[in-house]
Amino acid sequence: MEDDAPVIYGLEFQARALTPQTAETDAIRFLVGTQSLRYDNQIHIIDFDDENNIINKNVLLHQVGEIWHISTSPADKGVLATCYNKTIFDESLSKVVSASDTKVMTCAAVWRMPKELESGSHESPDDSSSNTQTLELLCHLDNTAHGNMACMRLDEVPSLESGTSQVISNGVMWEPMGDGKKIISLADNNILLWDLQESSAKAVLSSSAALEGKGQLKFTSGRWSPHHNCTQIATANDTTVRGWDTRSMRQIYCIENAHGQLVRDLDFNPNKQYYLASCGDDCKVKFWDTRNVTEPVKTLEEHSHWVWNVRYNHSHDQLILTGSSDSRVILSNMVSISSEPFGHMVDDDELSDQEDQHQEEKYEVS
Numbered sequence: 569m570e571d572d573a574p575v576i577y578g579l580e581f582q583a584r585a586l587t588p589q590t591a592e593t594d595a596i597r598f599l600v601g602t603q604s605l606r607y608d609n610q611i612h613i614i615d616f617d618d619e620n621n622i623i624n625k626n627v628l629l630h631q632v633g634e635i636w637h638i639s640t641s642p643a644d645k646g647v648l649a650t651c652y653n654k655t656i657f658d659e660s661l662s663k664v665v666s667a668s669d670t671k672v673m674t675c676a677a678v679w680r681m682p683k684e685l686e687s688g689s690h691e692s693p694d695d696s697s698s699n700t701q702t703l704e705l706l707c708h709l710d711n712t713a714h715g716n717m718a719c720m721r722l723d724e725v726p727s728l729e730s731g732t733s734q735v736i737s738n739g740v741m742w743e744p745m746g747d748g749k750k751i752i753s754l755a756d757n758n759i760l761l762w763d764l765q766e767s768s769a770k771a772v773l774s775s776s777a778a779l780e781g782k783g784q785l786k787f788t789s790g791r792w793s794p795h796h797n798c799t800q801i802a803t804a805n806d807t808t809v810r811g812w813d814t815r816s817m818r819q820i821y822c823i824e825n826a827h828g829q830l831v832r833d834l835d836f837n838p839n840k841q842y843y844l845a846s847c848g849d850d851c852k853v854k855f856w857d858t859r860n861v862t863e864p865v866k867t868l869e870e871h872s873h874w875v876w877n878v879r880y881n882h883s884h885d886q887l888i889l890t891g892s893s894d895s896r897v898i899l900s901n902m903v904s905i906s907s908e909p910f911g912h913m914v915d916d917d918e919l920s921d922q923e924d925q926h927q928e929e930k931y932e933v934s
Contacts, residue, residue, distance in 0.1 A: 577614060577623050581607070585638040589613075591645035591748070601635030601650060609634055609652075611703065613685060626685050629702045633675065639740055643748030646686040647706070647768055649740045651676045676709040676740050676753055678768050707771045709740070709753050709762060741801065744794040752801060752814070754787040759803065761814060777817035779805060791834040795841035802844055802858075804831035809846055811858055823861045827852060833877045839885045839907035847875035853890050855905055866905050870898050 585601035596616040602609045609630040616623055633652035641647040656671045682701050743750040751762045751771070757779040762771045779785045789804040800820065801812050809831060811821040827848035837843035843865070847853045851871045854864040873894035881887035886906030891897050 575616065575621060575623055577612075577625070579612065581609065583635075585635045585650075587638050587640055587648075589640050589645055590642050591640065599638055599640060599648060601630065601638040601652075603634035603636070605634060605655070610700070611635070611638070611648075611650075611681075613681070627700045628681060628685075629700055631702070632677070636674070637740060639742055641748035641768075642742050642744060642746060644768070646681050646683065647678065647748060648681070649676065649678050649709075649742070649751065651740055678706045678709070678751070678764065678771065679703040680706055680768070706768045707764070709751070709760070709771055741790055741792040743798050744792050745798050752790065752792060754790050754803065757785045757787065757805070759787075759790075759801070759812060759817065761817070775814075775817050777812065779803075779810075788831060789833050791836055791844075793836045793841075794838060795836065802834050802836070804834055804846065807831060807848070809834065809844070809856070821858050821861055823856060826854065826856075826864075830874075832875060835878050835880050837880055837885050837907070838882045840905075843905065845878045845880065845888065847878040847890060849874040851875060851892070851894075853878055853888070853900075855902070866902065868900060870900070871896065 579600065579602060581602040581604040583600050583602050585603075587599050589597040589599060596618060598614045598616075600612040600614060602612075609632075611628045611630050613626045613628065614623055615625070630650065630652070633654040635650050635652050637651040639649050641649075652675055654673045654675050656673055681703060685701070740754075741752045742748065743752075748768070749764045751764060753760045753762065759777045759779075760773055761775045763774045764771055779787065785805055787803050787805050791802050792798065793800040793802065799814050801814060803810050803812065804826075807825050807827050807829065809823040809826040810819055812818065813820050823846075826846055827850045829849035831846055831848040833847050835845045837845070842858045844856045844858055845853065846856065851869065851873060853868040853870075853875055855866040857865050868888075868890075871890065871892040871894050873892050875890055875892045877889075877891040879889045881889070884906075886901055886903045886908075888900045888902055889897065890900070
C-alpha cells in the first residue's frame with residue numbers, strides 16, 4: 569500500500585510557534601502563530617480531517633505583536649497563551665529615525681478564541697471569503713513592578729505587577745494535568761506561579777522563586793512535569809538543568825554542565841516519572857534519571873548543529889523527536905530506556921547494558 573500524499577498548508581507570514589490543542593478530544597487540531605513586523609499577526613486554527621485527508625482552518629488576528637511561543641489550556645479548549653514581541657516607540661520623538669528610537673519588549677498574555685470556533689466550525693484553506701476574527705484578551709502576565717516593563721499596559725485590561733523584567737519566548741507553561749487555572753512563566757531569572765481567576769480574566773501571582781548566582785542568569789527553557797501530582801518543574805539556564813518543587817519553590821536537583829553549551833529544550837517522559845530529556849548547542853540529546861544526575865542515562869549524537877527541540881511521543885515513550893538547525897528532524901526509537909523495553913512493564917533495575925546496545929532505530933527527515 570502506498571503512503572498518502574502529504575497535506576500542505578501555506579501561511580502568508582513566517583511562523584515559529586505551534587502547539588496541539590490538548591483540551592480538544594474530538595478533533596485533530598493545531599494552532600500556529602505567525603511572525604510579521606509589518607502586518608497584524610495571526611493565529612491559524614488548523615483541523616486535520618484524517619478520513620478525507622484534508623485540512624480545515626480558521627484565522628484569528630493577534631494584533632499585539634509577532635508570536636514567539638503559543639500554548640493551550642489543558643482543560644478549556646477556548647483558552648490559550650502567547651508570548652510575543654511588542655515594539656515600543658519613543659513618544660517624545662516626532663518620527664522614528666533609527667532603531668535606537670524603539671524598544672522591543674517581550675510580553676505574555678492569556679486569550680480566549682470566539683465561542684463559535686471552539687466547536688470546530690471551520691472553512692477550507694482555499695476559502696478566501698471567510699472573515700478573520702479577533703482574540704479576546706483575558707489578562708496579561710505583566711512584569712513591571714521592579715524592572716523594565718515587559719508588557720504594554722492597555723486600559724481596562726486586568727494585569728498584575730510581579731517585579732521582573734522580561735518574559736522569555738518559551739517561558740509559559742500550563743499545569744499539565746490541571747483544570748487550566750495554573751500557569752508558570754519564566755521571566756529573566758525568576759519563576760512565577762500564577763493562579764488564573766474569574767474565568768481566566770485575572771492573573772494572581774501565588775508564589776515565585778529567583779535563580780541566584782554570579783553574572784546575569786536567565787532561564788532559557790522550562791518544562792512542567794506531569795508526574796508527582798504536577799508539583800515539579802525543570803528549568804534550563806546556560807549549561808545547567810535544575811528541578812524545582814512548585815509547593816515550596818525550592819530547588820530539588822541540579823545538573824551542572826548538563827551540556828557543553830547552551831541548553832535549548834527539555835521534556836519529561838510521559839510514562840517514567842524520573843526520566844528527563846535535554847538538548848543543546850553541543851549537538852547532543854541527553855536522557856537523565858533525576859534521582860541520580862551524576863551521569864546521563866543515554867546520550868545521542870546524531871545532529872551536526874544546535875538541537876533546538878526534543879519531544880517524547882505521549883503514547884509511545886520510546887519515540888523521541890528532535891529538531892536541529894542542521895536542517896534535520898530525527899525520530900529515534902529508544903526502546904531500551906522506554907517504559908516497555910520489550911513489550912511489557914519492567915523495573916528500571918532490570919535493564920542491562922546489553923539492552924542499551926540494540927533495540928534502537930532512527931528515522932531522519934531532512
